[in-house]
Amino acid sequence: MKMTYLFDAKYRIDGKVNGVDTPPEDAINQMHRYRDAIYYKDHSSAELKKEVIGGYILFPGDGHKTDVEVSKFYKTIGEVNIGAFPLRPKDVENRDLLVRFIETLIGRASTEILDDSIPQKGLYYTSEEPKDAIYMILTIDNEVNTDMDAVLEGRANTIIMGKRGIEETKDIQSIRYIAPITFGSHITGYYRVTRANLKRVDDEKYPIRIQFDVADWHLLRNPAKFGMPKWALRGVCKTKEEFFKHCKELVILDNI
Numbered sequence: 001m002k003m004t005y006l007f008d009a010k011y012r013i014d015g016k017v018n019g020v021d022t023p024p025e026d027a028i029n030q031m032h033r034y035r036d037a038i039y040y041k042d043h044s045s046a047e048l049k050k051e052v053i054g055g056y057i058l059f060p061g062d063g064h065k066t067d068v069e070v071s072k073f074y075k076t077i078g079e080v081n082i083g084a085f086p087l088r089p090k091d092v093e094n095r096d097l098l099v100r101f102i103e104t105l106i107g108r109a110s111t112e113i114l115d116d117s118i119p120q121k122g123l124y125y126t127s128e129e130p131k132d133a134i135y136m137i138l139t140i141d142n143e144v145n146t147d148m149d150a151v152l153e154g155r156a157n158t159i160i161m162g163k164r165g166i167e168e169t170k171d172i173q174s175i176r177y178i179a180p181i182t183f184g185s186h187i188t189g190y191y192r193v194t195r196a197n198l199k200r201v202d203d204e205k206y207p208i209r210i211q212f213d214v215a216d217w218h219l220l221r222n223p224a225k226f227g228m229p230k231w232a233l234r235g236v237c238k239t240k241e242e243f244f245k246h247c248k249e250l251v252i253l254d255n256i
Contacts, residue, residue, distance in 0.1 A: 154217030
């Protein structure tokens, strides 16, 4: 999961508001455009993926730290991940705002960071399926999915991942289908994923989970074996060809 933060140095100020120097307005607007326009491409895929989580201007502004913390350009960092940090030589107090921000990013899990960025709009899926669409076999966590029967029988509208979340190397946008399993069960069908988002759950240690909105349950003609369900707690991702080959080769003959 690729996450990029843009820091752009601008050697000018726009003016002063309430005793605090303000950054160039056009530079702030440019950060919004950068965040919305920059994508990245994996070597193994032709699909373009969103990359920039936030953008921030570094400018030679002056002002008391307490005044900076209530300024519009600083408060928008927490609101929309776009804003500015005053940065001048020997200005230790205002520099500390940037230092603490970077320390927070380094010390946070990827799901916590996404919790601040995805919920603004959610991650919706287009109707056009990418060439590298992934079928994910997922062991369902019964602590956060209360109606397990509904999930396994194709009657669910949402599926929440377990506490370990998706593997960091997997791209959440490429997961277009989910085949749910649990301990003692087999692969009986799969859902189409329509949306992904972050959801807070009642778990003090792992309060943020990935939630998939799902629809269009497809029942397999014959159930298929998977193996050890614990292997799929973080999801086992397969291409379309790999998924259906797996289901065909490991079909449970007793159910034919």
